Amino acid sequence: MKLSKLFTKTAKENPKDEISVNAQLLERGGFIYKNSAGVYTFLPLGWRVIEKIAHIIREEMNKIGGVEMLMPALVEKRYLDATKRWDVDIGFEAKGKEEKKAGFVLGWTHEEVLTEIVSKFIGSYKDLPFAAYQIQTKFRNEPRAKSGLLRGREFMMKDLYSFHESEEDLWKYYDEVKEAYLRIFHRCGLEAIYTVAAGGDFTASNTHEFQVVAAVGEDTIFVCEKCGYAENSEISNLKTGDACPKCGGEMIEKKAIEVGNIFPLGTKYSKAFNLQFVNEAGKKDYVVMGSYGIGLGRTMGSVVEVHHDDNGIIWPESVAPFKIYLIALDGAKKEADEIYEKILHGGGEILYDDRDDKTAGEKFADADLIGCPLRLVISAKTLQEKSVEVKSRQERSAKLLPLTKVLDLLKY
């Protein structure tokens, strides 16, 4: 894409009303736009990052047998009445302009909706197990919507639900999801810590979170420096220096961002919606469920919190909006056009800074702020060497690559 075709522009100053690094850099770079507190637009560059994250999530969900679907955001009162969650403060109510009372809550989770749907189809143990997921916009009226993409009132979430004939089968799948989640975060450039957490609204037993260590994190966790066992401080009696209950290693306190969570739901929802099946012995029993969430915007925000420097974002290649940022300088426009077409034609993802009203310094600053993994610079000087300058966003030094070899960049 040519920068001249992108309607957004970068900003030199941090937005005054943002205190988190992810919001500051993402707004300055033209990735997101703040419409209201906790409500953001994904601008073209930001949308590309979300699409990359969504693609990774879909691949890993499909690998563990998840089938994709899409449930509505308008969740009728009867669904939440069945589990006594209609009055939960976190919900946004929705009603027609002419209506006196709200008939809908904006979905902040979809256990009820999917359990009702599944109850219309499932009859026998032969129909189990299965898992279904969606990537959907969700709504929660967060009082503390001050951390950019980390805590939104409107946000994109992948929610997976699994259905089993026994607790045993649930736990087997629960473990598969855990591994898939660790792969997803790793592929996005995040090392997530699997953390024992409280039950929350969903279930009485322990749940598990995926925590990314970052100073901005709202969660406090205790992590064993020896075996990696971790507990959320909300449920933990541990403190820094205590011995890890698993291996005796030392527990360390850390601030972290919760990027995903998984919940063993048991039969809470299947009982509320009479989701039963006939087991092998010919008897009726309630389906055992699990639910599993990942925030896409929160994952994107966490990547920025972890991968940046004073000059801007340093995107991991897997989720970068473009792999290559091409800068044309003094008198090298024609050659830059050619390289752009060549890389584009070769299937490369390239953002071309073709603006002619910007100085070299402005272009370098924008390249660093936007943070694509590779920066190419072509100028009269590099052309003397029949070369283009290549620099990794993560490194300080650049090197020259012969013009005849630019397609080698596609292999990186």
Add this chain to the structure above:
Amino acid sequence: MKLSKLFTKTAKENPKDEISVNAQLLERGGFIYKNSAGVYTFLPLGWRVIEKIAHIIREEMNKIGGVEMLMPALVEKRYLDATKRWDVDIGFEAKGKEEKKAGFVLGWTHEEVLTEIVSKFIGSYKDLPFAAYQIQTKFRNEPRAKSGLLRGREFMMKDLYSFHESEEDLWKYYDEVKEAYLRIFHRCGLEAIYTVAAGGDFTASNTHEFQVVAAVGEDTIFVCEKCGYAENSEISNLKTGDACPKCGGEMIEKKAIEVGNIFPLGTKYSKAFNLQFVNEAGKKDYVVMGSYGIGLGRTMGSVVEVHHDDNGIIWPESVAPFKIYLIALDGAKKEADEIYEKILHGGGEILYDDRDDKTAGEKFADADLIGCPLRLVISAKTLQEKSVEVKSRQERSAKLLPLTKVLDLLKY
């Protein structure tokens, strides 16, 4: 995908609360689930169709220079106050559970939101023209939500917005969008009629609709049988038998479904949000805008209205959930498994009816109802001929294909 892994099931009877063919067939086939009036879940089969339609739309939008983004569903009051659209009946209000008054409307269109965003970035004629689009869930409190996917209260829409320095440039792009829309509908298996329509809420001048002829359609249009010129009855003084104002041919009255619409917005929104630019002469002027919508669910519903018979849906290949529906009959399970793996491995989209508790008749009925373009049947009988039976959903007769040639099906 194996049918045994799909949690949905087909139904023999039409749902009692649905009167439109699209809702009846899509619910019976397990494509959609009705959660509330005008509020549907896209089940895995239905989601695949939506994804195909979205892919076609994205390709055609990108071809005409549209950049993708995503705006929020929560649209703050100030946006619609600026254009006096806050009180429009069609809106759903949203408010936090603890709040007295609604602070948001659920976006039913996004002119205001995007115009404000663009006003932060655009300064010069050099920044124009450009176009941006999103595929997003929208909300309208439709009093007549009785036509399945044709009129939803929650629905997916592609909305494109374009920004120009002059009316002349807008009309040039308007024509490009018109051609792109005709290509989109054609690729989805619909012949849309470009129809002159009223201005509506958006603009004083005429707008244009894309109408698909169908008995269930809520619109009445007059189409010239000679040149194809069409007018919506809402603005037309014509009646059947009148002479076409363009060519003198005969105008015919038809019922039709509006699957898309395009609006010349002029400067209404740029004036409301002070979206100005400096023109080549160095003077400030208001940006000229257009907006362009396509309903994805409505397109899907229209395809079903147009392409079905008494036995079920007849999907055009471009938007079919799967290209091939494979049925294993008596004693041919092993060979069916092999064909399934072979086609899957070859990149084919195949739905495999591997259920062993269904009769041949039930499997044939489901194949017709779900409506994939090609049906393969493998049985002891076809194996005697070392063949598989191939039948097109559109034709009555089947033919035998040697087992060695099944990969030829991928070329269709």
